[in-house]
Amino acid sequence: MKWSELKVHTTNEAIEPVSNILHESGASGVVIVDPMDLDKDDVTLFGSVYELDPTNYPDEGVYIKAYLPMNSFLGETVDAIKESINNLVKFDIDIGENNITISEVNEEEWSTAWKKYYKPVKISEKITIIPTWEEYEPVSSDEIIIELDPGMAFGTGTHPTTVLSIQALEQYVNEGDVVYDVGSGSGVLTIAAALLGASHIKAFDLDEIAVKSTTINVKLNHVQDRMEAKQNNLLNGVEPGADLIVSNILAEIILQFVDDAYHKLNPGGYFITSGIIQGKKNEVKEQLELNGFDIIEVNQMEDWISMVAKKPE
Template sequence: MEEMKWLEVTLDTTEAQLDGLCARLTGNGVTGFAVEDEEDFKTFLEQNRQYWDYVDEDLLEKMRGVCRVKFYITDDADGRAQLKQWLTGIEQPYTLTSLGDNDWAHSWQKYYKPMPVGERIYIVPEWERDKAVPEGKTPLYLNPGLTFGTGSHASTQLCLMGLEEYTVPGKPVLDLGCGSGILSIASLVLGASSAVAVDIDPKAVDVAYENAALNGIGKDRYRVLAGNVITDESLVRELAKEKYPLVLANIVADVIIPLSARAGEFLTEDGVFLCSGIIDTRADEVQAALEQNGLQVFRRREQNGWVSLAARMAR
């Protein structure tokens, strides 16, 4: 079967002209288009921490000052006739980019390459698992197409560095706000006996289990739950049946602060509460909340404007 060819149509515009352009396109019959706007992009990131791992400095720079609309047509006479109709009355210049069918599904894969983190962890996209892993590195296989965390965001890397230091071989780990499961799965490949992971988003359950399977980890060692640890008392009681030498929370400051009041319910006597996802301007506020709830911070790591804190119950 011959591969379908597509054209991506891009119209650059301004904040002031955006609404009018979208209205005109809709009026001309365009049924679907994407808006790329720097301000919307920033708002989206602030409200959706699960996508932080997909955003690096290069992408932020590419979005700077951007305001544009994109839609797609078939790369043939019919598609070009349709384009002419859709652009009736629109003065903005446009660009055309040719796309093959395979580009839709696989072109994004070129952005994900194996990535060392810390001293031992080596994050590998699952389609590159047949390639050699550097000596002394522990591979962690992920499918970045599963959304949630891929390990490239500074807050996740800070937590992974902490995992190398605080994972106790042969002992369990609790991951609160697990997303893709990257941290709890990493703890298992680093030698933890078992892990329990929790996320408020039910979609995270299947994602974490699938990433665990990529690493040969089954449900005998890994359990993933959906729920809110701050408000669900039955979930807290279930989790607190076991005590953990390491509890992880790579979330955001506004969640870590109330969560710090519960952390002690899950920790062993000398257990470590490792939290990240904290923007540097709020690190002191989070540390104060930890200390108010009986936790003593003994290690602080910083990277690219993000902070992780490691704490134990004060004696």
């Protein structure tokens, strides 16, 4: 089968909504090509991504590559994708250059070429993320290894929003905690919570592909006995009882369920939010405080913000 690679030149802010548009349009995989991955200091203070070729990366913004089967509907699909991405500006999302190009790839190239973007990376004091096809030897006895198969959909955890989330989990997850992961994506935060000692993790995502990806990666890391993945809209219909809720998602989405998160947390529980751009920082902070949370930490990596809020005991 022949495939067409659709490449969108956009912004970090638009990664999540553009990726969702591509998935909903039938893309069999999405690759995020972020030049920040080339900067050892920017990716993480703890390690780096190795052997990446700078010529594959844009000077600014990101490339989002999607793979669509070449058929008689391809033209209509591409037109619909362009229209949906253009409509993101109505939601105050910066789509940057929004330059879209299409090229043809054969199935063999499609199934292997994207792997060159993913290498092992140490993202916190304890945690290193490795793609399944890479060989890696731990450098210390207490190093925690997360093995991921991104499934050409959600990356391998090196984006600053994920790094910030995992660093917060490392600090606030306690042995035996019940954790809710809202917008689980590849399941990397679910896995991190389990390996850090959580006794039970519920992973929720509206995207069926994400739920499948989470399930696969959880099994790869042998923590399936402590988690459940479910297709769900945020925390709608979810029972209270979490000691910690983590959500690496757009600020606009976080704002929609702050109140729900507060009521689903046990007293003294933590709400870790990430995926917040600078322009939304104050709005998210105010909403958290308005709903009763105490702000414990505000952290930043590159242009991204994460917050740790606590429900009073």
